[in-house]
Amino acid sequence: MEDQVTKIDIRKDENIVYKRTDLLVDRPLSYCPGCGHGVVHRMLMETLEEMDIQDKTIGVSPVGCSVLAYDFMNIDMLGAAHGRAPALATAIKRLWPERFVFTYQGDGDLAAIGTAETIHACNRGENFVIIFINNGIYGMTGGQMAPTTLPGMRSSTSPYGRDVATMGHPLKITELIAQLPGTYYVTRQAVHTPNHVRRTKKALRKAFENQKRNTGISFIEVVSNCNSGWKMTPVQSNKWMEDNMFPFYPLGDIKVDGQLVPKKETAEKE
Amino acid sequence: MGELRLMKGNEAVAEAAIRAGCDGYFGYPITPQSEIMEYLMAEKPHERTGMVVLQAESETASINMLYGGAGTGKMVMTSSSSPGISLMQEGISYMAGAELPCLLVNIVRGGPGLGTIQPSQADYFQAVKGGGHGDYKMIVLAPASVQEMCDFVKLGFELSFKYRTPAFILSDGAIGQMMEKVELFDPIPRRTEAELIKQCPWAATGKPKNREHIIITSLDLDPAGQERVNLKLQAKYKIMEENEVRYETIQCDDAEYIFVAFGLSARICQKSIDLARKKGIKVGLFRPITLSPFPTKPLGEMSKRVKGILVVEMNAGQMIEDVRLSVHSDQKVEHYGRFGGIIPSPDEVVAALEQKIIGG
Numbered sequence: 001m002e003d004q005v006t007k008i009d010i011r012k013d014e015n016i017v018y019k020r021t022d023l024l025v026d027r028p029l030s031y032c033p034g035c036g037h038g039v040v041h042r043m044l045m046e047t048l049e050e051m052d053i054q055d056k057t058i059g060v061s062p063v064g065c066s067v068l069a070y071d072f073m074n075i076d077m078l079g080a081a082h083g084r085a086p087a088l089a090t091a092i093k094r095l096w097p098e099r100f101v102f103t104y105q106g107d108g109d110l111a112a113i114g115t116a117e118t119i120h121a122c123n124r125g126e127n128f129v130i131i132f133i134n135n136g137i138y139g140m141t142g143g144q145m146a147p148t149t150l151p152g153m154r155s156s157t158s159p160y161g162r163d164v165a166t167m168g169h170p171l172k173i174t175e176l177i178a179q180l181p182g183t184y185y186v187t188r189q190a191v192h193t194p195n196h197v198r199r200t201k202k203a204l205r206k207a208f209e210n211q212k213r214n215t216g217i218s219f220i221e222v223v224s225n226c227n228s229g230w231k232m233t234p235v236q237s238n239k240w241m242e243d244n245m246f247p248f249y250p251l252g253d254i255k256v257d258g259q260l261v262p263k264k265e266t267a268e269k270e
Numbered sequence: 271m272g273e274l275r276l277m278k279g280n281e282a283v284a285e286a287a288i289r290a291g292c293d294g295y296f297g298y299p300i301t302p303q304s305e306i307m308e309y310l311m312a313e314k315p316h317e318r319t320g321m322v323v324l325q326a327e328s329e330t331a332s333i334n335m336l337y338g339g340a341g342t343g344k345m346v347m348t349s350s351s352s353p354g355i356s357l358m359q360e361g362i363s364y365m366a367g368a369e370l371p372c373l374l375v376n377i378v379r380g381g382p383g384l385g386t387i388q389p390s391q392a393d394y395f396q397a398v399k400g401g402g403h404g405d406y407k408m409i410v411l412a413p414a415s416v417q418e419m420c421d422f423v424k425l426g427f428e429l430s431f432k433y434r435t436p437a438f439i440l441s442d443g444a445i446g447q448m449m450e451k452v453e454l455f456d457p458i459p460r461r462t463e464a465e466l467i468k469q470c471p472w473a474a475t476g477k478p479k480n481r482e483h484i485i486i487t488s489l490d491l492d493p494a495g496q497e498r499v500n501l502k503l504q505a506k507y508k509i510m511e512e513n514e515v516r517y518e519t520i521q522c523d524d525a526e527y528i529f530v531a532f533g534l535s536a537r538i539c540q541k542s543i544d545l546a547r548k549k550g551i552k553v554g555l556f557r558p559i560t561l562s563p564f565p566t567k568p569l570g571e572m573s574k575r576v577k578g579i580l581v582v583e584m585n586a587g588q589m590i591e592d593v594r595l596s597v598h599s600d601q602k603v604e605h606y607g608r609f610g611g612i613i614p615s616p617d618e619v620v621a622a623l624e625q626k627i628i629g630g
Contacts, residue, residue, distance in 0.1 A: 025483075055478045058342060070485045076474035078341040079487035080334065081364050087331040088338030094322045095294050095344045099476055117334070120327035 034234025036224030039191040047204040057100040060085040064106035065139040083114025086121035101128040111147040111173040125182030125216035129207040135226040143229035147171040174221045178255040184215040186255035192238040272453045279419040279446045280305035286423035289457040293344040294322040296335035301387045302443035303377035306349045329354040333361030340370035341486035343473030349375035363402030367488030371430035375439040377446035380611035388611025389443035394588035398562045409437045410562040412532040416450035516559035525554030531582040541616035566596040573597035578627035
């Protein structure tokens with residue numbers, strides 16, 4: 001037991017292996033325990049810190065669970081009206097071409113009420129990053145059906161399961177925008193295991209590096225859980241996500257360097 | 271003297287925007303105001319001043335592009351006509367709530383609904399009373415000439431930045447389309463980044479190490495906090511009322527009757543005054559230039575000296591409500607209006623004066 005380290009030793013700089021980035025504000029997150037939002041916030045802020053672009057970044061938050069993202073991210077931010085974040089980001093990037101600009105949006109925000117703004121910003125090839133959190137549900141308003149709710153999936157407005165005959169099909173907006181010439185990098189990731197977290201972070205870095213070169217839209221979908229809205233424990237929800245969400249929303253790159261990744265290759269990767 | 275040109279009202283707005291140092295125009299085509307964006311695109315303001323011009327996918331997108339630009343301190347504007355302005359109301363409310371400056375131009379057409387493409391003043395309530403949700407007011411300017419279309423772009427930007435609130439030009443299809451001589455003001459250079467940050471320390475421009483991060487939002491979930499936001503807005507509107515009322519009086523010194531009219535109706539009333547005075551009727555014109563804040567006090571004072579007031583509007587009676595609130599309850603106030611894109615003739619305005627005020 002000679003090697004036992006004391007609490008004081010642990011706090012010494014040379015012993016620190018991991019710490020919260022200063023780009024995350026030191027306050028409790030408003031997200032439910034078990035939710036993926038906090039992890040994505042951290043990956044995003046770490047990316048900006050590592051690139052040393054805090055002073056050059058302007059973010060846009062949505063309406064949804066992450067409406068208060070600007071309270072947690074220690075950068076200048078604008079809170080958009082529901083679905084309109086890509087319109088804000090379009091103007092900001094056009095007026096401040098030297099700044100790094102991103103939107104952070106949920107599935108209801110990006111793929112329902114904001115579909116027009118999403119598609120047209122992507123189609124114009126605007127030079128900003130879109131981070132899209134897809135948990136298949138409206139979390140903030142209490143678990144209603146989202147554009148990405150799976151067939152048969154229960155929500156408070158599809159209590160007997162989503163009936164595609166009357167409620168329509170889930171919208172694979174990520175595959176859709178990948179078809180547009182204005183998108184340069186389109187990928188689908190997750191953050192429920194350390195391995196997936198690392199991949200998401202790599203994708204974020206790639207997206208912001210792309211923005212340096214004015215390539216067009218970099219779009220990162222993160223398939224995430226909503227244990228509260230799905231009425232599960234966090235562990236159950238991650239398992240359910242793997243079993244149900246991933247087959248419908250397969251993880252991996254969809255478009256890289258402006259080129260669509262062949263479907264077979266995507267499947268093999270995962 | 272500034273450069274003289276013969277221009278359409280819509281073109282004057284566009285040229286004035288470039289000269290005012292505007293950073294960005296975001297719009298969507300709609301008759302009768304499409305010349306504004308067409309002029310801007312043809313002028314290549316990006317080469318002249320660095321100004322950004324973008325055709326958006328909808329008016330909803332345009333107004334939210336303004337929110338984005340204005341939140342970073344940029345001088346941004348859009349223009350549209352009635353149905354398009356209706357689509358923007360949500361965004362206008364958000365901008366008023368987040369205290370963001372911008373310039374909005376409504377070249378009004380007859381409504382309701384898709385209505386017509388001919389001129390109208392039926393959007394007075396929407397502009398003046400706050401067409402979006404919540405308690406907010408804009409600065410609303412009503413030009414009556416192509417010259418004022420030009421000048422009010424500059425004035426509107428100045429006032430919107432002074433009070434951090436949207437400024438609104440309420441014009442109509444006739445003033446937008448008609449050609450008149452304009453004296454253009456000399457171009458004002460666009461602000462540098464340093465000038466912008468000095469003028470707008472509240473703007474989200476990218477967080478340096480030595481200041482707190484800036485959040486632009488209209489959200490405050492705490493009712494006490496949201497009430498404070500409202501009290502702050504109302505205090506600001508009160509200062510606007512004290513300092514920014516603008517109006518014009520024409521031939522009011524000896525007047526026994528007055529017309530109260532804004533914009534195109536005021537132009538028509540000027541002709542009606544000539545016709546009426548030839549008949550021996552002593553009538554003048556009180557023209558509100560700021561519809562919000564409304565010139566309540568000066569109109570109230572003037573009303574004490576006249577026998578009757580005819581409010582002439584191209585609508586079913588909207589500004590008349592503010593006129594009535596400005597004058598003593600005993601004062602005779604009547605309305606004459608044409609709707610749906612019909613412009614009243616000077617003769618019928620005189621006839622209405624004789625019938626509703628003098629004879630009535």
